[in-house]
Amino acid sequence: MADYYETLGVPKNASEDEIKKAFRRLAHKYHPDKGTGDEKKFKEINEAYQVLSNKERRQRYDSHGQTYNGQGPTGGNPFGGQGGGFDFNGFSSQGFDFSGSGFEDIFSDIFGGQGSHRTRRGGGADIAVDIEISFEQMVAGVEKEISLRKLSSCHTCKGTGGKPGSKKETCKQCQGRGQVRRNVQTIFGALSQVVTCDVCHGRGETYTEKCPTCQGTGREQREEKISLSIPAGIHDEQTLSVEGAGAAGELGESAGNLFVTVHVRPHAVLQRRGDDIISEYAMSFMQAALGDKVPVETIEGNVTMKIPSGTQPGEVFRIKGKGVPHLGRYGRGDHLVTVTLSVPKKLSSEQKKIIEKLKETL
Numbered sequence: 285m286a287d288y289y290e291t292l293g294v295p296k297n298a299s300e301d302e303i304k305k306a307f308r309r310l311a312h313k314y315h316p317d318k319g320t321g322d323e324k325k326f327k328e329i330n331e332a333y334q335v336l337s338n339k340e341r342r343q344r345y346d347s348h349g350q351t352y353n354g355q356g357p358t359g360g361n362p363f364g365g366q367g368g369g370f371d372f373n374g375f376s377s378q379g380f381d382f383s384g385s386g387f388e389d390i391f392s393d394i395f396g397g398q399g400s401h402r403t404r405r406g407g408g409a410d411i412a413v414d415i416e417i418s419f420e421q422m423v424a425g426v427e428k429e430i431s432l433r434k435l436s437s438c439h440t441c442k443g444t445g446g447k448p449g450s451k452k453e454t455c456k457q458c459q460g461r462g463q464v465r466r467n468v469q470t471i472f473g474a475l476s477q478v479v480t481c482d483v484c485h486g487r488g489e490t491y492t493e494k495c496p497t498c499q500g501t502g503r504e505q506r507e508e509k510i511s512l513s514i515p516a517g518i519h520d521e522q523t524l525s526v527e528g529a530g531a532a533g534e535l536g537e538s539a540g541n542l543f544v545t546v547h548v549r550p551h552a553v554l555q556r557r558g559d560d561i562i563s564e565y566a567m568s569f570m571q572a573a574l575g576d577k578v579p580v581e582t583i584e585g586n587v588t589m590k591i592p593s594g595t596q597p598g599e600v601f602r603i604k605g606k607g608v609p610h611l612g613r614y615g616r617g618d619h620l621v622t623v624t625l626s627v628p629k630k631l632s633s634e635q636k637k638i639i640e641k642l643k644e645t646l
Contacts, residue, residue, distance in 0.1 A: 286328060286332070288331075288332035288335055288336050288345060289332075289336070291328055291329060291331075291332040292306040292307060292310065292329065292332050292333065292336065293306055293310070294306045294336075296346070298336075300337065303333065303336050303337055304333075304337065307329060307332075307333040307337070310325075310329045311326065311329055311330070311333075312410075314326040314329060407533045407534075407537045407538050407539075407540065408435065408503075408530050408531035408532050408533040408534075408537065408538065408539040408540035409435075409530060409531045409540045410530045410531075410540040410541050410542070410543060411432070411434060411529075411530040411531060411540060411541075411542050411543070412542075412543040412544075412545070413430065413432065413542070413543070413544055413545070414544070414545045414546075414547060415428060415430065415512075415544060415545075415546060415547070416546075416547045416548075416549055417514060417546060417547070417548055417549070418548075418549050419548060419549060419550065419551035419554060419556075419583075420551075420583065421514070422516075422517070422518060422520075422548045422556075422608070423516060423517070423561075423583050423608055423609065424516055425513075425514060425515050425516035425517075425518075425609075426514050427511065427512070427513055427514070428511075428512045428514060429509050429510070429511055429512070430509070430510045430511075430512055430544070431507055431508075431509055432507065432508055432509075432510055432542075433505065433506070433507045433508075434505070434506075434508065434530070434531050434532075435503045435504070435505060435531040435532050436503060436504060436505075436506050436508055436531075436532050437502065437503055437532045437536070438495060438497055438498040438501075438502055438503055438504045439497070439504070439506075440495050440496070440497035440498065441495035441497065441498060441502060443502040443503065443532065443535065443536040444491070444495070444502060444535065444536060445491060445494065445495055445498065445500040445501060445502040445534075445535045446490075446491025446492075446493065446494065446495055446500070447491065447493035447494060447495050447496060448495075450491045450492045450493035451491070451492045452489045452490070452491055452492075453489065453490060453491070453492055454488065454489060454490075455481060455483055455484035455487070455488055455489060455490050456483075456490075457481055457482075457483040457484070458481035458483070458484060458488065460488040460489070461481070461488060462480065462481055462484060462486040462487060462488040463478050463479065463480060463481055463486070464478070464479060464481050464482075465477070465478050465479075466479055485534055485535050485537065487535070501534055501535070502532070502533075502534055502535040502536055503531075503532040503533070503534065510526065510529050510542065512524065512526065512544060514546060515611060515612070516608075516609040516611070517559065517608050517609040517610060517611035517612075517616075518546055518548075518611060519548075519611070520546070520547060520548040520556075521545060521546070521547060522545070522546055523543050523544065523545045523546070524543070524544045524546065525541050525542065525543050525544075526541060526542040526543075526544065527541050528540075528541065529541065529542035530542050553581055554581070554582075554583060556608060557620075558617065559607050559608045559609070559610055559611075559616065559617030560607045560608070560617040560618050560619070560620050561582070561583060561606065561607045561608060561617065561618075561619045561620070562619075562620045562621075562622070563580070563581065563619070563620075563621055563622075564621070564622050564623070564624055565578060565580055565589070565621050565622075565623050565624070566623075566624050566625070566626035567591055567595065567623050567624070567625060567626060568625075568626055569625065569627070571591055571595075572591070572594070572595050572596070572597070572623075572625060573593060573594070574593050575590070575591055575592050575593035575594075575595070576590075576591045577589070577590050577591070578591060580603070580619075580621055582603060582606045582619050583606065583607075583619070584606060587603060587606070589601055589603065589621060591623065595623060597623065597624055597625040598622065598623070598624070599622070599623055600620050600621065600622050600623075601620070601621045601623065602618050602619070602620055602621075603618060603619040603620075603621065604618050605618065606618060606619035607619055
């Protein structure tokens, strides 16, 4: 038996919330309907979650380790009841209540439902993409246009799945009910569940002729351009979501969402720290000793900064309001300049004489 903690990638002292978050992340990644899907891995993740998300089962697993077989002290069904048949219509059966255990979430992913609420299958998948912007665009904000090839609503049937002009008829598989009963084998034994009809997708009706373009699915592959507004002050690797911009759902069902992870290219001179921008200025000994006014590069161009006489290496000067805008609120950070001392590696004989004379006076 696999190590359930290792399967979910959590430590043995993980909290219930950490286990749930790990399951959701992995289930999203390995769901068979997704491009990165892996049915075998998805089942392993579900099995681990079903044990670790339940307090009693987790305690038995922790006691017996990888010899755990899902059974109680006397063997048999560890969840109460007699025999291995369960009816999960409503997610409670034979003395065991699955409500509030997180088990609804698992069935939501496996069967397309939402707990005990029956919903139609065929909703569009989420899509995740990455884009890159410059440091300057991060500070100012930018409008980006993304070209994305994805499943979109069929242009011929407008998402209905029927050939234009064809008539509707009662679905022959579900007899117009929109639902059918099916049996599946799981680690709990045989489960019987009422699910959405996969022919009419819960509508109870079909068209006499399928759309010739999408073959009745209501969607087709094509390239679309999506406008994305990236706000000023966005953080590197922050993800934005665009509702309904993912893959189209079957037969007009809701589309998935688009998740855009933004990567900010490093600047040659400037760096970000929180909402402040930081940089360094290498001053000479003369500038440090006598003071000076020097040009400093900021995100909005060069500004003049005063170095007071007697400035020490490592001192930090603040240029107000030249940092990164606060994301989602008014105001912005500052620009912090750390001064360093630039020491020449080579001196002329005349320069050495001058420094020697200075040394004698100090």
